[in-house]
Amino acid sequence: MTHAKILGTGSYLPANRVSNTDLAQRVDTSDEWITTRTGIKARHIVAEHEKTSDLATEAARRALAAAQVSPDEIDLIVLATTTPDMQFPATATIVQQKLGIAGCPAFDVQAVCAGFMYALVTADAYIKSGMAKKALVIGADVFSRILDWEDRATCVLFGDGAGAVVLGASEERGIIHSRLHADGNYLNLLNCPAQMSDGNIMGSPFVKMDGQGVFKFAVKQLSAVADEVLQESNYTKEQVDWLIPHQANRRIIEATAKHLGLSMDKVILTVDEHANTSAASIPLALDAGVRDGRVQRGQTLLLEGIGGGFAWGAVLIEY
Ligand code: ACO
Numbered sequence: 679m680t681h682a683k684i685l686g687t688g689s690y691l692p693a694n695r696v697s698n699t700d701l702a703q704r705v706d707t708s709d710e711w712i713t714t715r716t717g718i719k720a721r722h723i724v725a726e727h728e729k730t731s732d733l734a735t736e737a738a739r740r741a742l743a744a745a746q747v748s749p750d751e752i753d754l755i756v757l758a759t760t761t762p763d764m765q766f767p768a769t770a771t772i773v774q775q776k777l778g779i780a781g782c783p784a785f786d787v788q789a790v791c792a793g794f795m796y797a798l799v800t801a802d803a804y805i806k807s808g809m810a811k812k813a814l815v816i817g818a819d820v821f822s823r824i825l826d827w828e829d830r831a832t833c834v835l836f837g838d839g840a841g842a843v844v845l846g847a848s849e850e851r852g853i854i855h856s857r858l859h860a861d862g863n864y865l866n867l868l869n870c871p872a873q874m875s876d877g878n879i880m881g882s883p884f885v886k887m888d889g890q891g892v893f894k895f896a897v898k899q900l901s902a903v904a905d906e907v908l909q910e911s912n913y914t915k916e917q918v919d920w921l922i923p924h925q926a927n928r929r930i931i932e933a934t935a936k937h938l939g940l941s942m943d944k945v946i947l948t949v950d951e952h953a954n955t956s957a958a959s960i961p962l963a964l965d966a967g968v969r970d971g972r973v974q975r976g977q978t979l980l981l982e983g984i985g986g987g988f989a990w991g992a993v994l995i996e997y
Contacts, residue, residue, distance in 0.1 A: 791954065
């Protein structure tokens with residue numbers, strides 16, 4: 679049986695690090711408020727010239743280097759983003775061009791903060807079915823461009839970044855099991871309603887969020903989907919070496935870990951330094967764990983994410 683194995687990981691953060699204290703110079707907030715409610719201490723924000731495809735391409739180059747795979751071996755690119763460079767074409771094709779390759783399928787998936795889960799599961803299906811042998815799976819977002827910097831309830835929560843993995847067809851186990859879900863009834867909890875129409879932008883181009891509604895829904899569904907994936911694959915929580923969750927808020931992560939009975943020293947946490955980077959947050963956290971040596975070959979990883987839609991999912995991996 680063919681499995682999809684992670685051959686390498688990479689990530690990229692813009693150089694400009696903005697601490698809570700920096701942010702408090704221009705927004706009516708404080709380090710104390712942000713830290714106690716979210717665990718966020720800083721975020722990285724793109725420079726004016728930087729686009730989602732630039733962040734994604736750099737993360738992809740680093741993942742390719744780690745995997746020792748050259749760009750022309752890639753036969754699939756799936757990119758998760760909510761902040762594409764353009765209305766069309768897909769940012770995945772722009773990354774493909776920047777990597778100097780052509781011909782393989784390249785497309786975007788849109789599931790907001792659950793986007794990397796959706797992209798990973800899509801690429802896994804391509805590999806298992808024999809439609810691809812080496813896939814680049816990327817999560818990249820520049821949420822700073824769709825934030826209302828006058829709305830302190832949302833603008834303090836997000837950052838920019840990109841993360842990527844190279845997935846390869848393998849005889850060894852890799853992605854063990856996954857589950858994706860969505861429920862469009864929760865549209866009003868979190869959205870960015872703008873659309874282009876007749877040369878105008880219709881609706882607000884900024885993120886709108888019901889913070890407490892998101893919090894409750896996220897804890898409930900992340901706990902449920904983690905249980906579901908473990909049960910369906912006959913794994914116990916004791917077998918999980920690392921929980922690598924979407925990094926929206928330390929309190930959501932703590933509540934999910936508690937539900938699973940996992941201590942926080944089994945959780946890769948990057949929300950303090952990255953804030954919520956949407957589709958990039960899970961691969962950024964995975965790459966942080968790989969590069970600092972916590973995540974080791976042969977370990978079992980549980981990745982999980984949730985975002986607007988609502989859309990959510992979890993993936994169990996033997997790394
Ligand atoms: N700085 C200072 N004060 C603030 C700020 C801020 N940045 N933002 C809001 N406040 C004030 C409010 O105005 C309010 O003041 P009031 O009592 O005088 O009216 C007070 O703080 C409390 O506001 P609440 O919204 O009730 O604060 P809450 O305790 O619910 O925390 C938060 C808000 C942090 C957003 C919380 O609801 C949360 O974490 N929700 C999850 C949201 C999330 O993670 N979204 C990410 C996107 S979705 C995803 O990725 C899954």
